[in-house]
Amino acid sequence: MARRIFITGSGIISCLGANLQENLSALMASRRGTGRIRHIDTLLKDELVVGEVPYNLEELFTLAGIAPAEGFSRNALLGIIAAREAAGNGGLSDHKELRTGLISATTVGGMDQCELYYHDFLHNDTRNGYIDAYDCADSTEKIAEALSIDGFITTLSTACSSAANALMLGARMIRSGRLDRVLAGGCESLTKFHLNGFNALKILDKEPCKPFDRNRAGINLGEGAAYLVLESEETLRITGNQPLCELAGWGNACEAFHQTASSPDGTGAYLAMEKALKMSGLEPSQIDYINAHGTGTDNNDLSEGKAIERLFGEKIPYVSSTKPFTGHTTSAAGSTEAILSVFCLQHQVIWPNLHFNIPMEELHFTPVKSLITNRPVNTVMSNSFGFGGNDTSLIFKKILPGKE
Amino acid sequence: MISPQKTLERGVFLEEVMAYNADYLHCIEPVYRNFIDPIQARRMSRLIKMGIAAAKISLTDAGIAMPDAIITGTGLGSVEDTEKILGEITKEERFLNPTPFIQSTYNTISSQIAIQLKCHNYNSTYVHRTFSFESGLLDALLQIEEGTANNILAGGIDEMTLNHLQITRRIGLWKTVPVSNLGLLHLRTPGALAGEGATFITLGKNPQSNTYARLTGVETFFNLNNSFDPGSKLLAFLNHHSLTPSQVDLVLLGNNGDTNHDPIYDNFREKFFPGKAHAWYKHLCGEYHTATGFGLYLASNLLRNQTFPDILKLNDIAPKKISNILIYNHFRNVNHAFMLVQAIDR
Numbered sequence: 001m002a003r004r005i006f007i008t009g010s011g012i013i014s015c016l017g018a019n020l021q022e023n024l025s026a027l028m029a030s031r032r033g034t035g036r037i038r039h040i041d042t043l044l045k046d047e048l049v050v051g052e053v054p055y056n057l058e059e060l061f062t063l064a065g066i067a068p069a070e071g072f073s074r075n076a077l078l079g080i081i082a083a084r085e086a087a088g089n090g091g092l093s094d095h096k097e098l099r100t101g102l103i104s105a106t107t108v109g110g111m112d113q114c115e116l117y118y119h120d121f122l123h124n125d126t127r128n129g130y131i132d133a134y135d136c137a138d139s140t141e142k143i144a145e146a147l148s149i150d151g152f153i154t155t156l157s158t159a160c161s162s163a164a165n166a167l168m169l170g171a172r173m174i175r176s177g178r179l180d181r182v183l184a185g186g187c188e189s190l191t192k193f194h195l196n197g198f199n200a201l202k203i204l205d206k207e208p209c210k211p212f213d214r215n216r217a218g219i220n221l222g223e224g225a226a227y228l229v230l231e232s233e234e235t236l237r238i239t240g241n242q243p244l245c246e247l248a249g250w251g252n253a254c255e256a257f258h259q260t261a262s263s264p265d266g267t268g269a270y271l272a273m274e275k276a277l278k279m280s281g282l283e284p285s286q287i288d289y290i291n292a293h294g295t296g297t298d299n300n301d302l303s304e305g306k307a308i309e310r311l312f313g314e315k316i317p318y319v320s321s322t323k324p325f326t327g328h329t330t331s332a333a334g335s336t337e338a339i340l341s342v343f344c345l346q347h348q349v350i351w352p353n354l355h356f357n358i359p360m361e362e363l364h365f366t367p368v369k370s371l372i373t374n375r376p377v378n379t380v381m382s383n384s385f386g387f388g389g390n391d392t393s394l395i396f397k398k399i400l401p402g403k404e
Numbered sequence: 405m406i407s408p409q410k411t412l413e414r415g416v417f418l419e420e421v422m423a424y425n426a427d428y429l430h431c432i433e434p435v436y437r438n439f440i441d442p443i444q445a446r447r448m449s450r451l452i453k454m455g456i457a458a459a460k461i462s463l464t465d466a467g468i469a470m471p472d473a474i475i476t477g478t479g480l481g482s483v484e485d486t487e488k489i490l491g492e493i494t495k496e497e498r499f500l501n502p503t504p505f506i507q508s509t510y511n512t513i514s515s516q517i518a519i520q521l522k523c524h525n526y527n528s529t530y531v532h533r534t535f536s537f538e539s540g541l542l543d544a545l546l547q548i549e550e551g552t553a554n555n556i557l558a559g560g561i562d563e564m565t566l567n568h569l570q571i572t573r574r575i576g577l578w579k580t581v582p583v584s585n586l587g588l589l590h591l592r593t594p595g596a597l598a599g600e601g602a603t604f605i606t607l608g609k610n611p612q613s614n615t616y617a618r619l620t621g622v623e624t625f626f627n628l629n630n631s632f633d634p635g636s637k638l639l640a641f642l643n644h645h646s647l648t649p650s651q652v653d654l655v656l657l658g659n660n661g662d663t664n665h666d667p668i669y670d671n672f673r674e675k676f677f678p679g680k681a682h683a684w685y686k687h688l689c690g691e692y693h694t695a696t697g698f699g700l701y702l703a704s705n706l707l708r709n710q711t712f713p714d715i716l717k718l719n720d721i722a723p724k725k726i727s728n729i730l731i732y733n734h735f736r737n738v739n740h741a742f743m744l745v746q747a748i749d750r
Contacts, residue, residue, distance in 0.1 A: 131571060135480060135533065148628060157510040196493055200501065201505070388512055388527075
């Protein structure tokens, strides 16, 4: 029998707030965190709506609990803040004898500082302290240093599904017996680099995004970090942690269709969800809620919607995208939405798909319009799909007393 | 395998060694139209083309049409595309051509290979400096253990550019002048000789007649505050695979000519593997985040061919039979990694 994987801790920073409680409060109040750009000097700042974490670098140092120093990117600080919260409530500093890993996801990495100092990098030695911060590994190593994690660490990047894949690898490392517990998730900060990149692709909405709406017009990019602590059943007996829920299934598949577009029938999405379901041993009808990838682009929502219809048939679970709340935090989206999904199990709620108004002609279902508080939520499927067709689906399951 | 050496063809194994006097070692690239539709290739940046070509070379060599998983490690992804964007946004902050942005995304290589093969299976990308290739191999080994894949395409790929060389020279990574790759160890100066390469290997659950070697184990260690103890980690790693240092026939080390970091390798081999064959390879491929891919390619060929070219030797010991090779690599004494590669009993 394969080892079961439990979630015992979590931490988050997003435009909704700098910790779990602030994020939960905003969600419960159906209050989005997106708005104008304040902390990046970009020509796009009055054009776009984004989910920016409302703190500057100095304030992030304070939140991260470290003295301001050279070489720290916004990305690394966001990562440290969320990872520290997860490590705290997951008791990661106890039981040092356990084999603890860190698997972090990012794609833009430390580009926020690199793009400020690139000219110096090329021409002088004044910003050499930031050269190492350029790549994806830097934020992971800074988190590991901040939390004293040695041993297995790695960084994963599959664009917008990165953090979901980090959680999946974490679960697999534990299942294989190589690690006892893992801190897994992702971090991403807004940068001129990818704001302009997505802008060039013409998939950014200049208004608050409205996934699954007929008049949806694209993405609101966001930033943040979110980490979860995963443990095996054996590890639970040592730590004495009370699991928040079980990570019951995961599936990774590839569209193999186009570098930035999803296939019209959502092959990758379908395969990822199907694999996750199969692993969880659940029937489609047993999924209570799907936290959709739901970016708000024409392409994704159609493709994902079609895949959901194909897999779930007539009985489609509640579906919503929480990206109108948080913005699309790209590499951190998988773990951000994992935490939002765990909230659903803990608090027995289903998040609304903000700004949805008019149903899509192509789909038979519509997303949840307002907060649901009167339905049992025992299982949540969370989808994360990335450029390159890297699609991953995770299933979170409430631990029902007396049924274990 | 695409590298600064002649490694494009199966069976051609270091028969002619390429000597360079250069700032960095540049890959000998294949004729891409043999691997990619020229119309598609025109839009692809160099790293993507190298990745697709290396992947197809490996799959052809292995006789596998459709892998059950595609996993890529890359420390830096497409540096060329990233630099293009940085050049534009730091000047005027307007770029209209999204292609470099799309291609700068690290997972482009794995996903472009999937698109070429129409492969809907597991697909992932690791981006952790010198852990990138090893993390991908570990993922592959997990899949074999899980029974979710029988054949896996796994790779490590990185490129160098003059701009990137210049930038990273500022933090002491590289030699400051062009040097001779074959005379690298005689220089005794700080900094490594930079290089690049694209390694793809096909891992199978069961050995076939064309199998090179067995990849038995991969483990990486993050050296937090100098907590990494090479001796105890080595013994535990070998012990896990039922071996002792005395059973290792050849140690393949990551020496790169950097006097700040080569002593770690020298101490390691002298302390734990006295009287054993010691070999190195980074004078052939240069140093880069996924250079251990070249190391694994070499180890696999050494085991299969049972030849041990002099160009690789760090001492004058040559084993009669090569059964067990340990590959040891580290980056700045922070990222340490072991790989164990074993001969297939035929």
